[in-house]
Amino acid sequence: MPKRGYHHGNLRAALVDAALKLIEEKGPTGFTLSEAAKNAGVTPAAVYRHFSGRDELIIEIAVQGHSIFADLMEYAFNAGQPSALAAFEATGRAYLAFARKHPGHYMAMFESGISNQATPELATASARSRQVLERAAEELSKHIPEDKRPPASMFSAHIWAMSHGVVELFARGAPGSKAPFPPEDLLETGIGIYLRGLGLIAPDD
Structure with a gap:
């Protein structure tokens, strides 16, 4: 060329x-x-x-990715309303959809080893995408007595970790990507178990 x-x-x-x-x-x-x-x-x-240097280029991509990711998460959250549960589940599916559609951005955001605090722009962009999931967690847990309610940041971090694990193990073209169930089903089931444990949804009969 x-x-x-x-x-x-x-x-x-x-x-x-x-x-x-x-x-x-x-x-x-x-x-x-x-x-x-x-x-x-x-x-x-x-x-x-x-x-x-390369890190600065990766940071640029990560900032761009967090902006796309936050837009997608916000759209999913709002589309799932008026049910807080539906909105919360929609953000989980949006996580998988983003990882599939924007793999380069996803890896720059989560697998580069660069701190989200590396630049003010990256800190702001990553906080925005995280806050969407925290808002969904807060809405879903409102009816739990305040003294028994998990912090929204912890609640959302658990779901974030679960979503990330499903992506890494079963939704990417990696050696461990073969699974007996679709990634969406794995994530939905995992979220269901977690929410039942918190008393946020009724147990199965």
Whole structure:
């Protein structure tokens, strides 16, 4: 591919697109900034006008991913209303849908080893997506007496961890991805068991 130089189109967006493909192929730590430059059709020197290193490029992708993720979670939460339970379950399904549709963003967000506090922009973006699930947890647990109610942040963190585990083990093309049940069913069943344990939904007959 011929080098098109620094004035090639929207270089920043082109580098993000190139890095997303590399992340999907090699993981967030499996490529170099020079590879991203080559795939974007520019010289490595041009990249440094926009990003100081690979981590900064990954942070850009993670910020973008958290924004997409939060929009999707908010849409799922609002679409599930007026039932707090339906809204909560919808956010769980949205988690799986995001991981499938945006694998490069997902890996940059959760598998790069970069702290969500690395930059103010990343901290703000990640907090927004987390707050959607916390709001769903808070709505669902309102009828539990306050002294027995789990903190919304803990409640949502448990569901987040469960969702992440289902994605990693059964919803991705990894060695452990074969499962006897669809990932959505695994997650819905797991959430059901958790919510019954909290007394949020009635036990099965």
